[in-house]
Structure formats: C-alpha cells, structure tokens
Amino acid sequence: MSRPRVAVTGIGIVSPLGFGVAANWAALTAGRSGIRRISRFPVDHLRTTIAGCVDLPEDRPGAALPSPERVERMAVLAAEEALVSAGLGAPGAFPGPLFLGMPPVETEWPQRLELTRATNGNGAYREITLAALSRPFIHDLFCFGGIGERLAARFGTRGAPISLTTACATGASSIQLGVEAIQRGEARAALAIGADGSVHPEALIRFSLLSALSTRNDEPEKAARPFEKSRDGFVMSEGAAALVLEDEGSARARGATILGFVLGCGERADSFHRTRSNPDGSAIIGAMRNAIADAGLSPADIDYVNAHGTGTPENDKMEALGMRAVFGDRPPPISSNKSMIGHTLSAAGAIEAVFSLLTIRHQVLPPTINHDEPDPTIGLDVVPNAARPARVRHVLSNSFGFGGQNVCLVLGEAA
C-alpha cells in the first residue's frame, strides 16, 4: 500500500545553544558547546555539577520554574516558531492533532516544602495532602495531561492531545505518531513536539546514581564526548523542538515551503535490560533497518547519520556496532549533536530531527566536538571537531531509549 509522503513545513527549536532555528544552527555548525556549570540550584554534594541549561525569562534566582512549566514554556517557544514558518491555519486554530513528547512529571520539592511549611512542619504526606486540598494548581500542573491540555488550548489543535514518553526516543516517537496520523488520513497536518526540562536536583541525582552522567565537571564544554576514547557519560540537558508535519499534497496545494520530508519511521523494542541494549544489537539494528525500509530506501541511500551518540561508553559502542551491521564496510559519516547540546532526553529525537533537516537544507554536516582521541573500537567517521560540506539527500536519525525503546527516522530533501 502506498502511503502519502509527509512533508515538514515548519520547524522551531530551543536548546542551550539558543532560541530559534537560526541561532541554533549557527552555534551547532560552529562547534560551540552549550554545556556549563549549573547555577540554577546549589550543586554541593553532587557528583555531576554541569548541564545544558536554558535560562527562561520567568526563572528567578533561587526559584527556577518547575519542570512542567519549563517543558510547557519551551514547547510554546518552539511551536510558535514552527507555526510562523509553516504559515498554516489561523492563530489559535491549528488544523490537526498535537503529539507531545515530554518527560514524566511529579510534585517537586518546592511544592512539598511549601506544603510542609503550611502545616505542622513534619512533612507527613497526610498533612501535606490535606493542605493541598486548597491548591488545585498542584493537580493541574503535575498531572500528566496538563501540559498537553494547555498547549492544545493555546494552539487550538484538534482532538485529544497525545502526550507520550519512550524515554530518550520520545521526540522521535512524537514525530512518528504524527506521520502515522497523516498517512492514515486522520488529519492533513499534525504538530509534533519534543520537550524536556528536567534539570533539577532530584532528576540529576537519579541519573547520577545510575552512573550515566559525565563527571568531567572542571571542563563543562568538554564533558560531552560521544565516540571519543575518554567519554564517561552523557550530560543532562533541556530544550524543545517542534515540527509542523503536513500531507505533501496539501502542502503543495497551498503553496507552502517544504523544508524536507519524514520519509520513514522504524521502531523495535529490546527485551534485554532496563538500561543496556542486547549485546547482539538486534533491536537498534532492527529499528534502523525498519526506518530505511519504511522510507523505501536501501542503506546505500543514507548519506549521513544523526547519531543517538550520548557519550556513554555503552551507547556509543552499541551504536557503532549497529552502524557496521546496517551499513557494512562503508558506513556513512555519523555525528552527535549531543557533543554540543548535551542529552535533551525527551526532546532529543525532535531536536535532532530538526538538525537533520537543517543538515540537508544547508548541505553541511554538523561536527562531533571534543574528539581528541578516537576510540579505536568505534571506527567511524564522526565528523570530528569541525563541520564540513557534503552532498546529503537522506539522513537517518537514531534515538535509543532506556527501557529498550528504539526509534529511527529517515529525513529526506525537499525535492
């Protein structure tokens, strides 16, 4: 069965590299790092004290926005940029559904402490729950459907907003769901967003306790070292990207500028371990092959791979294994945006899809920075340290998540 092609007609992005597509692409191709020492909260006693941080105008010293508000704020910024560039629909009346990739959220320490102060001070859940009876905002802010509801109301998207998580593949999953809805004919357009704003003490400590984070605190901008020999973990980060997805025929009929296509989506779950891939790489290989096949292409048609490339020893080794399995002896160049923006978690798949489209539009491969000493077991062209021009028609963008949730996208040029 032949399915309609899905065009991308609008993109927007917020990352530690800046606000907006232009600022981000300039920084990314200049090889600039967005990683720095955390100033949002005290970092005493933490093993990792660095992150990629987006400072929002609403952040106050000592009182940063809670995670759901950060996610919503960055999602709004990215979506507004994407909608302006797409020029689709009236303001507040987007003609399609919303797919929001976001992190799980929950009541945070500032709220628990405020409730504790409002009661007898012993912090008991019974007491703070009774105090919360008069605070509906706690429910509306921290229930999982809250951010999607507010975004749907703001942008006037149609139907029930879908909020989803597939861990580090979340952003790619949100795009995949939008593509599928359009291909099924449920809608002519969809708004896909990936957003994350989890840089707060508890989330940082939780990742730290899994030994997943880099502890190269003295040189923040050098800490994210995907595929490099001395890599020691990923760097937590935050941001958002939004894509306006549109049925190709509809986009052409209204004379929209097509920025590129989502040609294929592939997924495969792993049953091996909660944080590690099966050593045989079968799930990530399967996801890559499924995406390429879904695009109607063969591996030789892929000109460049936007890596998952977290910079953990394990991930990068497995991704390299997957590359060799899928592409054989002559794999295409692969680079990791995370060397500069860090790991934006639920946003990563969407941010990297936008960067993949920009790679095609500008015919420039963004670099993997901090590549001082190649890891001999990787053996890939990682576009070390400096961007470089290349002929790029098709990009494979990889996203591999904790819990074995792997999603790959194939992005294609606007031809």
Added chain:
Amino acid sequence: MSPRDAWITGIGLVTSLGEGADAHWTVLTGSPQPLVNETGFAPFPVHPALSLELDKQIPKKSDQRQMEPWQRAGTYAAGLAIDAAGARGLVSDMHMIVAAGGGERDIALDEAVAAEIARLPPEEAGRVLNERLQTGLRPTLFLAQLSNLLAGNISIVHGVTGSSRTFMGEESAAADAIRIACARLAEGRGEVFLVGGAFLGARWDMLLLYGAGGGLWRGAYAPVSARQGGGMVLGCVNAFLVIEAADHARARGAAPLARIAAVATDASRRAEPGAIRAATEALWRGMAAGAPAGPLAVISGASGAGVPWAEERGFLAALAPAALRTPASLWGHGMEAAFPANVALGALALSRGAIFAPCDPADAGNAAPAAVLVTGIGHWRGEALALLTPAEDTR
C-alpha cells in the same frame, strides 16, 4: 465484517476483587461487594491492591526487585492478557502501547527530608536536599518508578518487542492507546497489539496529586451515585488487552471475546457547562451507526468527579441504555487503567452473553447486551467512547 476487524483475544485484569477474567466474572455475577480501606489513608478511602503471587508472571526474582509495586502489577496483568490470548508465541512481533502514570516515590525519604529542610534558608535547604537525596535515594528506584519502564519491564519479562510506546495523560491516555492500536491494525501496521494500563491509587503520592484541589472523596466510602458534590475514590486497577486483527486470530484459531467496532476520543476545554456532554454526544453520533439492533449496555467509566458525572448522566439519560454499570463504585477509579478495564468487562459481557450484577445503586437493567458502549470521561479532561460488538464467531 472485515478481515482487519479489531478483536479482543485476551484480557488481563487485576483489581482489589481478584485476578483474571474468570475470577472477575464469577465475582461480578454474584453479589459483588467493594473492598475498602477507610483508615490507612484517612480521610481518603481507597480500594486496596490485591496481593499477587508474583512468581506466576514474573518468574525471576531479579526482575521483581528491579520494579516497584506499580510496575509489578502492570507487568503481571500484561502477562495474564498474553496467556489468556494464547499469544506467548507472538510476543516478538507484538506491538505495545501502555498508558502510564507515575511510579512510586520513596514516601519515608520524602517525609524525613521535608521535615528536616522545610524551614531552612533556601540555599542551605538546597545543599542539604542534595546530600540527603544523593545518599538516601536507592539507585534502582529511578528505573523502578519511571513511567516508560512499565513497558520496558513488559518487554523484558514477557518478551514483547514489536514496538513499545507509552502514553501519558490520565484516563484518556488509555483510550487513545486503544484507538491508535485499532487504527494501526485496520491499516495493516501490525497484527497483534498489547494495550493497557496500571494504576495503584492506594499511595500517598497519588493521593497528593489527585487530592490537590479537592478531587478526592473524603470520609466513609460511598458509591459513585451517592457522593454529594462528587469525589474520586482511588482504586488499584490493572488491565491489559490483546487486540488482534480478525484474520490473524482466525488463522491461529484464537477465540475472540468481542470486536472493537469503534473507539473515539476528544478533549473539550470544559470551559462552559454542557461541553462534556456535547463532546460525548458528538463521539456517539460518529459511531452509533455501528451498533447492532438489540439491547445496548453501557459500562460507565465515571470516576466519581462531580461535574463530569453530572454531564455523563445527561448523555446517558438521552441514550437510555438497556443496562448501565459503574465499576468504579466497586473497585474504585482506575485512572490510566480505567478505560481498558471497562473495555475488558464489556468484552466479557459480550462473550458470556450476559450483563453482570449492578455495581452501584443507580445501575439498572439486566438485558443480555447485543452491544456494549464503554464511556471514559476523564476526571479533569478527555472524553472517550468505545463501542464493542460480538465478534462474528461468538454468535
């Protein structure tokens, strides 16, 4: 009937009343009584979690240790569904959509840290918080409570690896999970899906979230229809469905319980009175033509929340179903698991050719249903309906 019809071929159901489809049917067709814990979380009554023999569905102790109770209960229910469908051999290409909430926090740690630092100056509080969490949080807790790791554990324990997606967003997350699974079956993107959710409401972290603003019923337990002003009583509900393309099920000789004739969802802004009812009526108009002649039973997903229940009653009064059942009066509100659990009950009723006993004093009608309409009006947002009809082979 189309070869791509969505058939329910397996149910995995765990509530405070029991585990498994047969056990639930036995209880529900007798004189079902709610199991309520009114003291443990007073003033909030809850329906307690069933104690499970985990080894039956999660054989490795190491897997059990890597989860908290919510993930275990969901993984257990998912295994029951796969077994009931006779689908153990299909898991490698089975697609999965899980509706997930948040996992358990470390309540004792939260309380101790809050008591210690609540009145410290902010900078100092921040430093002590770091120290207490760095040493107090168990390294395994993060994954054991992470939302998408319910699906991750189902992959690991049961081998479900076709694909894995987790939807978040309370009641409507599950309705959209079922809707999208059925749509993918219809277009041939997958042959067999595992869809469902798990919810353990007898936990302070959940009571804090859903109690904030006054959403929970307080005091002595009362059935949904008797709660003046409304209020939810949270339950412990875990429900998974194996949903399969009719031709695929037929080819392997799997017996269907029911056909999902339609699933539709919306999210009205609820800015004015009547919005919920209007949205629900619009969903019904879109699927009513698919209902066969004969008695229509409604299994209501009423959460207990007052305004949604009042508007749903308006919709149901006009619909005038031959039978109405409100399971939340019996096992409490199941949040992400409510809609799949109620779809499971509807499928059971159709496969047994009968409706079970009333769950609430306002429940009425005993006609054997020709079709079942499942409602899923979210306590805060989201409207959903599913229309179930007999799978052709069952009649």
